[in-house]
Amino acid sequence: xxxxxxxxxxGQSLWLDNITRDLLDSGTLKRYIDxxxxxxxxxxxTIFEHAISRSSSYDAEILRLTGAGLSGEDLFFxxxxxxxxxxxxxxxxxxxxxxxxxxxxxLEVSPLLAYDTQSTVREAAALHGGAERPNLFIKIPGTxxxxxxxxxxxxxxxxxxxxxxxxxxxxxxSAEAYMRGLERRxxxxxxxDVRSVASxxxxxxxxxxxxxxxxxxxxxxxxxxxxxxxxxxxxxLESGRWQRLANLGAHPQRLLFASTxxxxxxxxxxxxxxxxxxxxxVDTMPEETLVAFEKHGTxxxxxxxxxxxxxxxxxxxxxxxxxxxxxxxxxxxxGAKAFSDSWAKLLNAIQQKSKALQQPG
Numbered sequence: 001x002x003x004x005x006x007x008x009x010x011g012q013s014l015w016l017d018n019i020t021r022d023l024l025d026s027g028t029l030k031r032y033i034d035x036x037x038x039x040x041x042x043x044x045x046t047i048f049e050h051a052i053s054r055s056s057s058y059d060a061e062i063l064r065l066t067g068a069g070l071s072g073e074d075l076f077f078x079x080x081x082x083x084x085x086x087x088x089x090x091x092x093x094x095x096x097x098x099x100x101x102x103x104x105x106x107l108e109v110s111p112l113l114a115y116d117t118q119s120t121v122r123e124a125a126a127l128h129g130g131a132e133r134p135n136l137f138i139k140i141p142g143t144x145x146x147x148x149x150x151x152x153x154x155x156x157x158x159x160x161x162x163x164x165x166x167x168x169x170x171x172x173x174s175a176e177a178y179m180r181g182l183e184r185r186x187x188x189x190x191x192x193d194v195r196s197v198a199s200x201x202x203x204x205x206x207x208x209x210x211x212x213x214x215x216x217x218x219x220x221x222x223x224x225x226x227x228x229x230x231x232x233x234x235x236x237l238e239s240g241r242w243q244r245l246a247n248l249g250a251h252p253q254r255l256l257f258a259s260t261x262x263x264x265x266x267x268x269x270x271x272x273x274x275x276x277x278x279x280x281x282v283d284t285m286p287e288e289t290l291v292a293f294e295k296h297g298t299x300x301x302x303x304x305x306x307x308x309x310x311x312x313x314x315x316x317x318x319x320x321x322x323x324x325x326x327x328x329x330x331x332x333x334x335g336a337k338a339f340s341d342s343w344a345k346l347l348n349a350i351q352q353k354s355k356a357l358q359q360p361g
Contacts, residue, residue, distance in 0.1 A: 004037045005037050007293075010278075012281050015039065015256075015284035016041045017042045019043045019087060020050075020083075033094075039103055040103060041284075042106045052350060061078075061082070062079070065079070066354040106138075107127055109138060120140055120146060125156065139199075142171075155182075161196070161256070164201065168225075191249060193250065195251060199258040200226060201259040203222050204331050205327070207264070221314075234305055256283070270293045273285060274299060275303075
């Protein structure tokens with residue numbers, strides 16, 4: 001049995017953290033669905049920047065949209081939504097088979113709005129409505145300003161993928177926002193069946209501390225944080241508050257492990273996939289990590305319900321001077337900046353391509 005099938009059978013959804021027009025046109029994404037048990041897909045500004053700037057597959061569409069008077073963000077979202085519609089249609093059978101639990105694709109609001117609540121809410125509604133696909137998540141960052149945007153978007157029925165979460169506290173803030181949004185719907189007599197995932201970024205913890213901790217602690221922090229958040233996730237699902245919502249028809253905001261590609265060249269290329277296997281969660285992985293796990297990945301069981309030794313490991317990092325609270329905040333702000341930088345590169349690449357394609361000859 002394929003390792004990816006084993007992970008799927010354990011109850012964890014495998015999503016691909018990538019999208020390009022080439023993946024769609026070549027049939028590779030369809031093959032991953034059929035052969036590698038992939039049941040969803042995520043994207044972000046960096047992924048689209050690479051896809052558009054490093055490929056000619058978008059050139060004809062860029063030329064057509066430029067001729068129609070589109071530019072900048074408007075042009076990009078037309079390109080992105082076209083790709084994600086096609087991907088959403090490929091996952092539609094999964095979406096139906098799992099009673100709308102799985103089979104989602106994700107599109108992020110402009111990273112420039114990471115600290116603008118009302119603009120995020122407006123753009124989330126516009127993007128989801130424009131895509132016309134029920135299995136599309138709108139990605140909203142779990143920043144201080146993003147939390148109320150998550151609540152508001154859920155309250156009006158928009159499925160949300162909360163992104164840029166790095167710690168238990170950041171996760172719980174997004175989960176609280178999700179529940180508040182559902183409770184507002186219930187108070188108005190609306191269905192609380194609005195789907196969401198909460199994306200915890202894992203490998204960046206280890207990349208940030210690799211040079212600052214002794215070798216025995218290398219590549220252990222991301223896994224410990226992931227397991228700590230998993231325990232918090234399970235605790236929340238057993239709370240009376242959540243049970244009341246579930247009794248009214250709500251479904252869990254599933255915990256999603258993101259940034260699961262290994263950054264340390266000395267570590268296993270499937271380190272986080274193997275260590276963070278858990279039922280009723282999602283792992284979205286880069287294409288190279290997916291292929292590597294399919295080839296030589298192994299499972300050693302699921303994350304313990306209580307997070308195993310995660311608290312002891314976190315204490316070990318604090319003992320060597322790692323301020324986990326500060327680092328979580330820094331990682332979130334750095335992540336938001338990285339996406340903003342990719343966004344600027346993306347829009348510049350589109351602008352340059354538009355100019356070049358309109359040149360005679």
